[in-house]
Amino acid sequence: MTPATPATSPHRPVVEDPVTETDRRYLHRTLELAWEAVREGNAPFGAVLVDATGTLRGEGGNRATSDDDLCAHAETEVARRAVRTMTPAELRGSTLYSSAEPCAMCAAALFWAGVGRVVFATGVGEMADMPGEGGFLTLPCRAVFASGGEPTRVAGPVRLPEAEALWAAFLGLAADGGPPDPARVPVSWTDVPPGAR
Numbered sequence: 001m002t003p004a005t006p007a008t009s010p011h012r013p014v015v016e017d018p019v020t021e022t023d024r025r026y027l028h029r030t031l032e033l034a035w036e037a038v039r040e041g042n043a044p045f046g047a048v049l050v051d052a053t054g055t056l057r058g059e060g061g062n063r064a065t066s067d068d069d070l071c072a073h074a075e076t077e078v079a080r081r082a083v084r085t086m087t088p089a090e091l092r093g094s095t096l097y098s099s100a101e102p103c104a105m106c107a108a109a110l111f112w113a114g115v116g117r118v119v120f121a122t123g124v125g126e127m128a129d130m131p132g133e134g135g136f137l138t139l140p141c142r143a144v145f146a147s148g149g150e151p152t153r154v155a156g157p158v159r160l161p162e163a164e165a166l167w168a169a170f171l172g173l174a175a176d177g178g179p180p181d182p183a184r185v186p187v188s189w190t191d192v193p194p195g196a197r
Helices: 021-039 073-086 087-092 105-115 122-127 141-146 163-172
Strands: 048-050 055-061 093-098 119-120 151-156
Touching: 021 048, 021 055, 021 073, 021 093, 021 119, 021 163, 048 073, 055 073, 073 093, 073 105, 093 163, 105 141, 119 141, 119 163, 141 151
Parallel strands: 093 119, 119 151
Antiparallel strands: 048 055, 048 093
16 A cells, blocks of 8 residues: 555645734733633643634633543633534634643544634643653644644744743642642732742
């Protein structure tokens, strides 16, 4: 059997997309949602879905610990709600913003939901290099999207000092290897101690 060539392959390449100031604004919102998730005892992940008209269609934070559901990742939860309220055309024209690169499960959920564009702050490679982090899938979201039949536009990782501060504070709060103490979680990234930024 002859391997498929790019011209005949059913797989579509991922389209690299530029990052706009609007993208950065929504990424900052994902970081606020990530802090909210941490305050509720979850990992620091947040996601926002915006349609082609710029209307916010959904948002949420990681709820895996608080809901006792390991699949309750921010991106998956937002996608689940979106498919109930948006048409396929609306989803294809929408952008999912995430505080971190969607894991393989979340990327697959976004693909199956039909989300047309994904923008994220911290990349999976950066997370894999963090002390104490591990036990997660390191498959880049681009690899998941590239295996699908529809092109997905992707932008990220987008370097944001606030995202770095979020992870530094979260890892510092969880330095003992356990979950962070919600009482020690800053209200927002601006409350992160200067040494953790």
